Amino acid sequence: MLVARRIKGSLAEPFLVGDQKLFVSASIGIAINSPQNQPEDLIRNAHIAMMGAKSQGRGRWQFFDAEMHATVSNRVQVEMDLRRGIDQDEFRLYYQPIVDLRTGFISGFEALLRWQPADAELINPYRFIDVAEETGLIVPIGHWVVRAACQQLKVWQQEYRQLSITVNVSPKEFLHPDFVQGIEDVLAETDIPPGFLQLEITESMAMKDSTRTEQVLNRLKDLGVKLSINDFGTGHSSLSRLSRFPLDVLKIDRSFVTGMETDEDKRAVVRLIVTLAHTFKLKIIAEGAETAEQVAQLKNSGCEFVQGYFFSKPMDLEKATSLLQMHFAKHPFDLNALNMLTMTKAAN
Ligand code: C2E
Numbered sequence: 001m002l003v004a005r006r007i008k009g010s011l012a013e014p015f016l017v018g019d020q021k022l023f024v025s026a027s028i029g030i031a032i033n034s035p036q037n038q039p040e041d042l043i044r045n046a047h048i049a050m051m052g053a054k055s056q057g058r059g060r061w062q063f064f065d066a067e068m069h070a071t072v073s074n075r076v077q078v079e080m081d082l083r084r085g086i087d088q089d090e091f092r093l094y095y096q097p098i099v100d101l102r103t104g105f106i107s108g109f110e111a112l113l114r115w116q117p118a119d120a121e122l123i124n125p126y127r128f129i130d131v132a133e134e135t136g137l138i139v140p141i142g143h144w145v146v147r148a149a150c151q152q153l154k155v156w157q158q159e160y161r162q163l164s165i166t167v168n169v170s171p172k173e174f175l176h177p178d179f180v181q182g183i184e185d186v187l188a189e190t191d192i193p194p195g196f197l198q199l200e201i202t203e204s205m206a207m208k209d210s211t212r213t214e215q216v217l218n219r220l221k222d223l224g225v226k227l228s229i230n231d232f233g234t235g236h237s238s239l240s241r242l243s244r245f246p247l248d249v250l251k252i253d254r255s256f257v258t259g260m261e262t263d264e265d266k267r268a269v270v271r272l273i274v275t276l277a278h279t280f281k282l283k284i285i286a287e288g289a290e291t292a293e294q295v296a297q298l299k300n301s302g303c304e305f306v307q308g309y310f311f312s313k314p315m316d317l318e319k320a321t322s323l324l325q326m327h328f329a330k331h332p333f334d335l336n337a338l339n340m341l342t343m344t345k346a347a348n
């Protein structure tokens, strides 16, 4: 540890390159030798510890331990599998409807990524998004998502002109220098009206590097795409920054919707977010509504849009297309039942 401190101490001094002062920081991994170790084992263990140190933030150090080895090995395996997944075109999109509570009609879908390896079960994003993000593989994967989502929207829009598509964007993807150009290229290639593509970024990411976020959001806004903040209410938003971002939508996090029937505090938070959004002239989408009562309360609180298992789980392309056909041919979701529910509640 003393050595690590000394190394950090000497790196803390700026380096003069020409007349520029440059600062560097170091993530330090420390492995202790044991008699059964080969030299390459020692170096590998130090490398694994260094990756552990890096994942905790800049300028840390970390000792190697066996548990760390297991975690990192698993990550390395997922990374290798992800690379194969990209090469072999193993990614798919699932679609979850977003329902306009004023009409009961589907206004669009959120495109959600799934991974279907040839010889295994369908994999949900929480099992691989972090590794994709850490390794930078999210950049090609994310570009694929935007492209596939816009191509599908183009097909659907031939029949349902007002339908929109929402795509999640992760931090590394959003801050990549080619990101905005990539969106512009996809819009040109698929020829969808830009206002029907909505990009979602997370609240924590938007607040972390808000100056850069604002620049990128402004460039995207110039393209005409819609912008939304995901998981709103879970991070630490600065309202002054929020008001500077050219946003269109806030998405209320599922954690406030789950249990709102019985929890007055959650209902209060929802109402507060709706008021905040409307003050900034933003629309609201509430996520994760699973019961009629939640949907009724969200509607009462002034939410315009709802997404959740109550209406539908995310579906594959075939199911999403048949849902659209049935929905627009026959009837929208019946919200009268919700009105009844609200009226009964009010009467009680
Ligand atoms: P998210 O953007 O918050 O997406 C909503 C997640 O909530 C989806 O999980 C959806 O299936 C789930 N959900 C929706 N309604 C309900 C409900 O009523 N009850 C419950 N229990 N869950 C509900 P999913 O598809 O597993 O996606 C998880 C996360 O992975 C997403 O969270 C998003 O952050 C990320 N993700 C998905 N697709 C992409 C992508 O293409 N790119 C990036 N960067 N991230 C993605």
Ligand code: MG
Binding pocket: 110, 168, 200, 230
């Ligand atoms: Mg989302």
